[in-house]
Each structure stands twice: as structure tokens, then as C-alpha cells.
Amino acid sequence: MRYLLRPLVGLASIVGVVAVFALAASLFRGDFADTVPVTVISQRAGLVMNPDAKVQVRGVQVGRVASIESLPSGEAALHLAMDPSRLDAVPANALVDIASPTVFGAKQVLFVFPDDPSPQSLRAGQVIEAQHVMVEVNTVFEQLTSVLSTIEPAKLNATLGAIAQAVSGRGQKFGQMLSDLDSYLATLEPSLPALNRDLELAPGVLRAYADATGDFVSIADNAASISESIVDKQDDLDAALVSVIGLADVGNEVIGHNRQSLTDVARLLVPTTALTNEYNQALWCALAGIVEASHLPPLKAPGVEVLAGFLWAQERYRYPLDLPKAGAEGGPQCTGLPKLPFETVAPYVVADTGTNPWRRTYPGIILNADIIKQIMFPDTETAGPPRNTAQIGMPG
DSSP, X not given: OHHHHHHHHHHHHHHHHHHHHHHHHHHHHTTTSOOEEEEEEESOOOTTXXXXXXXXXXXXXXXXXXXXXXXXXXXXXEEEEEOGGGGGGSBTTOEEEEEOSSSSSOOEEEEEOOSSXXXXXXXXXXXXXXXXXXXOHHHHHHHHHHHHHTSOHHHHHHHHHHHHHHHTTOHHHXXXXXXXXXXXXXXXXXXXXXHHHHHHHHHHHHHHHHHTHHHHXXXXXXXXXXXXXXXXXXXXXXXXXXXXXXXXXXXXXXXXXXXXXXXXXXHHHHHHHHHHHHTHHHHHHHHHHHHHHHTSOOOSSSSOOOOOOOOOOBOOOOTTTTOOOOOOOSOOOOTTOSOOOTTOOOOOOOOSSSOOTTSSBOOSOOOOHHHHHHHHOTTSTTOSOOSSTTOOSOOO
């Protein structure tokens, strides 16, 4: 048995070393760490996306890719094993990019903060759509190879030769063109905010134009009809234009020779037009009344028909209150004329003329004492109406 002891000890040592390395590798990979699942759905996972790839947020690793699954829809599902202690660092509406730190490096999953991060954090079992997957260099080479395989070298050589011949000796012009373009862009740059605002308003304007398309088409049709009419009548139009030119020449000659006389006539018309403007209300009232009278039916007999009636007596003449005076102001006015309702008296215009028959109203019968005096004493000096209500003053 002693000769078997040394091989068994060696085997146990080897198994122990392997177990230590396996344990270290498992610990390094995080196989024994507590994780929560999160799924990322992407159009593709990339050629160099492998399990155990890093999952990072702002350069800090918060998990790893546990496995990659191909879905029946052709998409790829990346099952992530996230560190539960760091889920709070990832907002629930975080964006996902699949990219590599270098051109030829392996892919990794990057959580990107949106413009308005959610106050809620990422939760276990959440499914997120990947926004962007970085294109690999070999994919670019593959696409470039497919493009180059369809190009005929002879035609490509001819095209490049023609381009070289076209640009030969024109370097200075191309340089000047680029300088001018740079100056144009520098001039346009301060107006970019206004241009962005115009582009934002453009959809509404275009919708308005789209709604008015029918009207624009009608205008175009009408313009075509008008153009055809002008073409058909171009001889008459030419004759009319020649006549207008001749009339303008004659008018210019007449006005030029008589400009002083016309100026004098216009100056002499100033007082007349000023007076007419002052009495425009009265003139308008008279002319409007004539127009109204012209629409009336003809009279049975020549003359004027008057509708007369008896009214209550007005205040009699009083001295010196009713002495006439010229103090009225304000100019002429129609005061309801020319259209008055039936059986209506035009309102009286109160002015500073020394009298106002409507100053007092007597809705009743007033006894005329002067008539009684004249009947009883015809030869007395009291005959005639008194000058005032108090019977004071010389009779008139």
C-alpha cells in the first residue's frame, strides 16, 4: 500500500489545484453572485457579441450577458444578469446601445440615460428594445466587397479618368468655391434658429396650402382663360394702348399749357368748397328729401298735400325774453329728416335765437283775457296783447 500513497497524493494535489483554478474562474465570472434577469431585444446581436460580455452604465459594470437567444422573428434576445445592488443606478426608461470600445473589440451592452430619465429604476424581468447596434469592420468590408464586385474595372477606370481630366487645372477654382461656400455657411449660421423655427412652422403652412389646392387650381384655370382672352384680343389691346398713349400725350399738352389756369380755378374753388362742406348736412338733407319726394305717388291735383290738425296752444310772445338775436352755433343739421314717421312733427332745434316756443307747455286751454277787454272796452288803450304775463308794459 505504501507504493500507492505517492500517486494518490499527487492526484489529490492536481485535483486540488484544478479545483482552486475553477473556483477562482467561477468567482471571477460571478457564477456565484446573486443576479436578476433583464432582457434586451435587438435587431441583431453583432458578430462579436458573446456570453459574459460586460453590461455597463457610464463606464461602470452593472452586470453581464448571461446568454444570447435567436428569436423566430429574426431578432436577438440578450439575457442579462444584472447586479441587484446597482439596478437603482439605471432608470426604467434607459436606452440600450450595443457597441464595442474599439474597432476590433468585443461587443458590450451600454445603458444610456435619456433626456428625461425616469425617477423609477430598472426592475427585474424588464424587457428593453435596443436602439443602436454598432456595425463591425468585417461587415463594412463585406458590404464594400459586394459593391466592388458589381463594378466593372474598365468602366470605373474610364469614369475616374474623366473625373481627373475634368478637375485637372481647376484646383484654384475649387479652392475659391470652397472658400465661398465657407463664407456662405458662416453667414447662414446666425440664421439657423430662425431657419429651424421656419421649418417647424412649415408643416402647418404646407397643410394650409394643401387645403387651398383646389382654389389655386381654379385661379390657374381662370388665369389661363384670361391669358387666352388677352391673346385673342391682342390687336384690340394694342389699339387701346396706342389710344391711351395718344390721349395721355394730348392730356399732357392740355394740362401743361393750362396748368396756371387750372391752378387758379382750383384756388378759387376753395371758398366755395369750404362753404359747401360747412353746409353739407343741409345740402344732403335737401337732396335726400328730393329723392324721397321723387318716389312718392303723383298727386290728384297740382299743389302740395298738407295734413293739418289742431294742437294745444303754445306760450305767447313775451317781452323781452323773446327778442330775436343771432347767437345760434353748430351749423346746419337735418334733425331726423328726410324720413319722418307718419303723423310725426320734426323735432325743434333749440338754439340761441332769442325764442323757444317749446320752453313751456300748457296741456290745456288758456283763457285769452285780451279778447274780453277788447269786447268790453274797444276804445281803451289796453287793446292788444300784453307784453308779459303780469300785464305790465305798453300793449302791442
